[in-house]
Amino acid sequence: MSAQHAAPTPAWTVGEIVVRRIDEVELAPETGAWLLPGATPEVVAGHPWLQPDFVGADRALRLASHSFAVEAGGLRILVDTGVGNGKDRANPAWHRLDTDYLRRLERAGFAPEAVDLVVLTHLHTDHVGWNTRREGGAWVPTFPNARYLADRAEWDHWASAEMDGPRRQMFRDSVHPVAEHGLLDLVDVPADGLEIAPGVTLVPAPGHTPGQVAVRLGSGGAAAVITGDCIHHPVQLAEPGIHSHVDIDPARAGETRRELLAALADTDTLLLGSHFPPPTAGLVRSDGAAYRLQPVPPGTV
Template sequence: MPSAPTPSWTVGGSTVHRIDETPLPPGTGPWLLPDATPDVVHRHGWLRPHFADGAGTLRLHSHSFAFEAGGLRVLVDTGIGNGKTRANPAWHDLRTGYPDHLAAAGFPPDTVDLVILTHLHTDHVGWNTREADGVWVPTFPNARYVTARTERAFWAGWAMDEPRRQMFDDSVVPVEEAGLLDLVDVAPEGTELTPGVRLLPTPGHTPGHIAVELSGGAGGNALITGDCIHHPVQFAHPGIGSCVDIDPEQSERTRRALLGRLAGTDTLVLGTHFPPPTAGRVVADQDSYRLLP
C-alpha cells in the first residue's frame, strides 16, 4: 500500500515539507496551556474541527519542517526522538517512523546540510541523535546544527534537574562533542543564516528562542514558529502562555508583537505543534487574531 504523500507548501521557489513524528495525547493541551479551557476554546468556532475537538480539547502534534534554501537542505527542529528515556510518558521510549518520513520527503538524514534548533527543549532536539551500538551519535552527520548562542548559554548556567540533564546528555552533548553545533548571535532585527533563511529572536518561552523566516521574494514568505506560539488558540488569546515558559511576560510580549506584524500579510505561518492543516495566515478577528488555514 503506498504511503501518504508528505504534506507540503510552496513558498517562492521552495517547497516546505512537514516531517511528521507523532500526534500528542489529549492530555497535552490542559497541561501545556492550562488557561485554554474548554470554555475558552468553545468561544472560537474556527478552532474546530482541526485545532480542537467538540469537547474543547486542543489538538497538538510533534513534527519538523524540511526545505531547500540557499543551496542547502535544511531541517527545522528534530522532535522527540526514538528510544529515549523521558520523564513525560508520552515522550518516553518512542518508536516512530520519523526517519522514513524524512526519506519519503526526499531528505534522508545523511543528505541534510543544516539543522536549525529553535530552542533546546526535549521535544525539539530528540532526533539530533540516534542510538548506534549503545551510543548516541548525530543523526545528521553531514549537517551543521545551529541554535542561538543565548540559548546554549542560558542552559549552561541553569541548575538542571535529572530529566533535563539526561536530555542534554543524549541529544545535545553528542552533537557538541562531534564538533557539529554552531552558536549564532541573533541580532534584534534578525540574522540571515543563508540566502532566504532568517533567524528571528522570539524570547520568552526560553531566553534564546528563535523563529525561522523563509523569504520567497514575490512568491511570499513563511514563518516557522517553534514554541513562541504552541497552538492557534493563542492567536485569539495571546495572553495564554505555556506552563513551561521561562519568562511568561516576555513570551506574551513576543507573541503579541509577532502576531501584530504578521496580521493581514501573505506570510504563511507554520506551527511546529499545530495539527493538520498546520499552516495558515494571520487575520484580524475583532480585537485579536485568528489563523486562516
C-alpha cells in the first residue's frame, strides 16, 4: 500500500490526550491456545459477545502486537515497542520479522527522532523489540532522543534471574544497547502511581512479571488505561481466572486483573488492550459475576 493510500492511523482522544495504535503484526492463530490454555473453544463459546471482533469463527483467540503512541503535554510517548525487525528469535513467528512498523509510526507523526519517552510496561520479547534497530552491524537505539522507562523491580528481577539462551539474546539485542547508550531510566513506581508526563501515570500491575506497569491516562475528566499484559485478551474479562502460561506469578496476576476490572467496571474509563485485536479498546461492563468489553472503535485524529 503506497503512503498516499495508507490506511489512517486508528486513534482515540482522552480529553486533550491523543492515543494512536501503531500496528506491528497480527499474532499467529495458534498463539492464543499456547498463551491462554484455559481459553478453550468450549469456554469461548459461553461468551458470544467475543465474536466476531475478538475470536474467529473457529473460536480461536485473535491477538495482535502493536504500540500505543501517546501525545500528552507536548510530549510524544511510545508505550511498548513490539517484536522488532530482523531479530533472531526462538518463536518462528517472530524470527527476523520484516514489517513496515517504522513507516506507520512516522505516518502517525512519531518519527523516531521525535519520540520523547518510551515506556516499557515489562521486559518481554514482544514489548521491547523496536527499542533497537540494526545499523552498521550493531544494534542501536531506535529512538535516540528518548528516555526509555522501566520499573526498577522489573530490571532487578531479570538481572538476577536464570535466563535461557533466547531471553539472553533478547536482552543483548533489545535492552542492553539502550542501557549502554545511557538512555534507560529505572523508576520506582509507588502503589498510587508515578506521573511521567501531564496526565500520564505508570501504575503497578505485577504478576505477569514482578515489575510490570500499566499506563493510566487522564485529561479533562476523561480517562483510559493501557493494560500491558495484565490482560492479554478480552476473554479474561469474562473469565478473570484464566491466566497466561508465561505469568511468573499467576495468583498475583489474577489479583491484579480482578482489581483493575473491578475499578473500571461500569465507568467511562477506556480500556486499551496491549494485545487486543481491532477494535482494541472498549468499556468494561458488568456481566453477571464477571465482565464484558463494550467495544469503542477508533476514529482518526
